[in-house]
Amino acid sequence: MAREIGVPLVKRPKGEAFLDLLARPKYGYGSAMNPCIDCRIHMFAMGKAFMEEIGASFLITGEVLGQRPMSQKKRSIEAIDADSGMEGRVLRPLSAKLLPETLPERDGTVERRRLFGWAGRSRKPQLSLARRLGLSIVPSPAGGCLLTDDHFRERIGDFVAVDWSGGPGKGEGRTPAASMLRYGRHFRFEEGEWVIVGRDQTDNRNLEAHIRKAGVAFRPEGFDGPLVCILTQQEKISPRMGELATGALHAFGGGKVPAGPLTVTVLCGSGERQLTLPPLPPDRSHLMEKDAWIPRWRR
Structure with a gap:
């Protein structure tokens, strides 16, 4: 107009x-x-x-x-x-x-x-x-x-209530992280991690456009699967992050994720690098099942 x-x-x-x-x-x-x-x-x-x-x-x-x-x-x-x-x-x-x-x-x-x-x-x-x-x-x-949508308001309500000091609230990360609330499946774990899993290619593209300032993303290489994002300001990939990424790829990969180690591209800040995620140990294998991924909010 x-x-x-x-x-x-x-x-x-x-x-x-x-x-x-x-x-x-x-x-x-x-x-x-x-x-x-x-x-x-x-x-x-x-x-x-x-x-x-x-x-x-x-x-x-x-x-x-x-x-x-x-x-x-x-x-x-x-x-x-x-x-x-x-x-x-x-x-x-x-x-x-x-x-x-x-x-x-x-x-x-x-x-x-x-x-x-x-x-x-x-x-x-x-x-x-x-x-x-x-x-x-x-x-x-x-x-x-x-903000008038019942499902979305649960995400944004939790987001603004969280103390993001040391997380995406540092620097410029909180605004890109908030933009990501519109896309994907969102999960909060008791340990405090906020994980976002793309539902489709459109979600994946939109999440990838914002994640570099808001956290870390794991993009599957050589197999079809969702983009897995973790809101954090840590540039070092912790073992816990790797386990969550592996679990999410299997749980939401539609049966297309190969057994054994998984090759992914890690997106963080202005850089990206390839990483091999090892198979989950027995006491973490439950993360490969959808039952382990109960959203804190309605989908």
Whole structure:
């Protein structure tokens, strides 16, 4: 859509601060682990910083009063603008006539009479306006946030509650690790290890894109099997890591994993190297069975 209306599209990651926000949102959560109001404050604060970079004087959003249950109530909108330091500088053209005048309206930059006074959950007025403006691409409503998904919220809830000092929380590792929560099967062991096993090639590719800053991955060589990731900041492969990787490859390899030592490529940081994983000792052989891999959360 940005291309169609001729404006540059700039993407910025929400970053480490958003993970801290998830753990302790000032305005609480919605139906699951979605801190909608705090999330919006964070986004507007980022928008304010970008405004200052490019010399802009106000923000424009497509929000409609009352269309979303948490962040688009009038009281929520007022709190969002105030807490982000953007009072009077967020123009909501679709509902402007139902809201206080903004600075660009007061100084004549924008004519208030040309704005709208829409409210409620219906998107029909927006779709009608898009047709009148000749837009061929109309984005779907901003819904489907993963934080409202019951299964995903269990992963992210545990992730932000864990003390990652000495783990992916060191340096830049926590954000890539959080990105990996969307992919694969996740397992937490009593010893504290967090293991992620790819379900398919798409999972494997996405996990591999993030793991180098978040931990260690074991990629099978010479046989078909999943990518096995362990969230850690240790570059040295411990015997326990090797056992978990061997067990996961057998448990989720679909019967295609050969007996005996396994050749894998270890991905860690900017490097990779081949490693031979020995067969599991008898007292660890249970890791080769799926029954040993009970997810802490529902799949």
